[in-house]
Amino acid sequence: MLDDYPETLMNIEWHNPSFTPGNSDFDIPEYSSRASMYGVGGIPHTQWNGVQETVGGYANGNWQAFIGTFTSLYNSMVGEETPYEISINGYAGSEVSYDVTISMDADMSNSNQKVDIFVVEDNIWSYWTGASQYHNARNVARDWLTTQDLTISTAGESETFSGTFDMDEDWNADSIKIIAIVQNYVSKQVYQVTAVNINDMNPDIDDDGILNGEDNCIDIFNPGQEDYDNDLIGDACDPCDNLVYILGNLNGDTDENGIPVIDIMDVLSLVDFLIFDDSYECQDPILNINGDEFVNVVDVIALVQSILNGDN
Amino acid sequence: MRYQKFDMRKFAFILLFTFTFGQRLDDIDLAMQQLESIVQTASRSSQRVFVEDFTGLQ
Numbered sequence: 522m523l524d525d526y527p528e529t530l531m532n533i534e535w536h537n538p539s540f541t542p543g544n545s546d547f548d549i550p551e552y553s554s555r556a557s558m559y560g561v562g563g564i565p566h567t568q569w570n571g572v573q574e575t576v577g578g579y580a581n582g583n584w585q586a587f588i589g590t591f592t593s594l595y596n597s598m599v600g601e602e603t604p605y606e607i608s609i610n611g612y613a614g615s616e617v618s619y620d621v622t623i624s625m626d627a628d629m630s631n632s633n634q635k636v637d638i639f640v641v642e643d644n645i646w647s648y649w650t651g652a653s654q655y656h657n658a659r660n661v662a663r664d665w666l667t668t669q670d671l672t673i674s675t676a677g678e679s680e681t682f683s684g685t686f687d688m689d690e691d692w693n694a695d696s697i698k699i700i701a702i703v704q705n706y707v708s709k710q711v712y713q714v715t716a717v718n719i720n721d722m723n724p725d726i727d728d729d730g731i732l733n734g735e736d737n738c739i740d741i742f743n744p745g746q747e748d749y750d751n752d753l754i755g756d757a758c759d760p761c762d763n764l765v766y767i768l769g770n771l772n773g774d775t776d777e778n779g780i781p782v783i784d785i786m787d788v789l790s791l792v793d794f795l796i797f798d799d800s801y802e803c804q805d806p807i808l809n810i811n812g813d814e815f816v817n818v819v820d821v822i823a824l825v826q827s828i829l830n831g832d833n
Numbered sequence: 834m835r836y837q838k839f840d841m842r843k844f845a846f847i848l849l850f851t852f853t854f855g856q857r858l859d860d861i862d863l864a865m866q867q868l869e870s871i872v873q874t875a876s877r878s879s880q881r882v883f884v885e886d887f888t889g890l891q
Contacts, residue, residue: 532884540889556887566887570880594882601880626878702883714883 522591523659529599531716533641533700534661537564545647546691547658551665559709569594571709604629604676605703607715610733612724613694616685619722620733621701623671623713624679633707634671636682639700640664641716642692660700660716663692671703683734695720761803768807769824783828791821 523530535555538548559568565584567575573594578587604627611619621638641660649656666686673680682701688694700716724732729744731737737746737755747756750763765773770781771790794800794808795818810820810827 526882529879529881530884531881532886535885535887537887537889552887555885559885559887561887564887564889568885568887570883571885591884598880598882602877603880604878606878700883711883712880713878714881 522588522595526595526599530595531700531714532660533639534658536658536661540564547645547647547661549662549664551662555662555665567591570598571704571711573598602627603712605713607701607703607713609699609701609715609717609722610724610726610739611683611699611719611722612732612734613688613697613719613722616687617697617699617719618683618685618732618734619699619719620681620683620739621699622679622681622739623673623701623703625673625676627676629674629712631671631674633705634712635704635706636667636669636671637702637704638666638669638682638684639702640666640686641698641700643696643698645693645696660698663689663697681739761806766803766807769810769827771804771807773803783824785828788821788824788828791824795821 523532534547535552536545536547536549537556538552556566559566559571559574561568563577565575565577569575575587575590575594584591604625606624606626608622608624609619610622611617619638621636623636640663642663643660645658645661647656647658648654664686667682667684669682671680688697695718697719698716699719699722700714702714703712704710705712725736726733726740727736727738727742729736729742731744731746733739737743737748737753738758741755741757743755743757748754748759749756750759750761752759752761754762756762756764765775765779765781767781767783769783769787771787771794774782774786776782790804791808791810794804794816800808808816808820811823813819
């Protein structure tokens with residue numbers, strides 16, 4: 522099935538430490554924590570998108586009898602709408618640096634949403650003494666790199682998780698993949714998954730000469746890395762670069778010359794925020810007009826006075 | 834002081850004009866909402882499937 526659906530089906534083999542090929546290094550410490558997450562008892566146990574499972578039924582890797590069950594599970598899940606897309610890029614050497622970017626095209630709460638990043642090795646042809654047979658192990662778990670909280674929750678937002686790991690000398694570098702998933706740690710639902718061979722990663726997506734991990738706009742060509750407000754987000758991709766969203770210009774409007782306009786509409790935006798508690802990313806740093814600890818009606822008064830006085 | 838006589842025809846015209854364009858704006862708004870929904874649905878990401886296989890041989 523993995524070869525039949527290479528773009529839409531990804532797997533990871535977690536090998537029970539008690540049942541691995543002779544002299545293999547297939548078992549890793551993370552097996553137990555991942556298994557306990559799903560309450561894995563007997564094996565084989567498959568967990569589909571974190572929420573559907575099969576237990577037992579195919580000894581010694583002869584899972585062909587389960588092809589009907591597996592195909593049915595796959596078909597029930599593939600192509601469902603999800604707010605997430607994942608891209609994995611980076612650079613592969615003796616040390617691998619990776620950038621996993623999660624982007625959203627619909628809103629979803631980030632409560633208990635986490636990003637897991639794994640390293641697997643594909644196509645390990647190994648002899649299993651207990652079963653007296655050779656077996657092609659697919660996407661064997663080599664490392665569970667990290668689990669991070671996903672902070673984004675709104676369509677159009679993206680978040681990048683970067684890191685490095687060392688290649689083990691026993692791993693076949695041509696078969697190493699990084700797998701990234703978005704999973705809810707309460708429901709266990711996996712909302713998206715992407716896998717990429719480390720040799721297929723792009724070290725410089727926008728081809729501006731700055732490697733992804735150091736680029737302040739990963740996917741926009743900006744070799745100069747200009748960053749007016751020093752917020753580590755380059756001007757080329759920073760919607761809140763403090764050129765337009767200056768203090769008081771809450772609705773972000775400008776005149777024909779691109780100069781921010783602060784007027785009664787900004788007062789209404791501030792009132793909207795106070796009533797509905799609904800602001801967007803660029804507004805947050807510019808709501809507090811009088812610079813005290815709170816955003817309240819005093820800021821409205823300060824903004825009105827500022828406009829009437831022609832301060833702007 | 835001159836008083837203008839209340840012109841019912843003008844009032845009716847203004848009322849009709851306002852009502853007509855009010856409805857037209859609603860139509861435009863509705864069409865935009867439908868278009869937004871269609872575009873969002875068409876561009877929505879598709880779920881791929883992740884299988885975790887807890888396994889072993891002996």
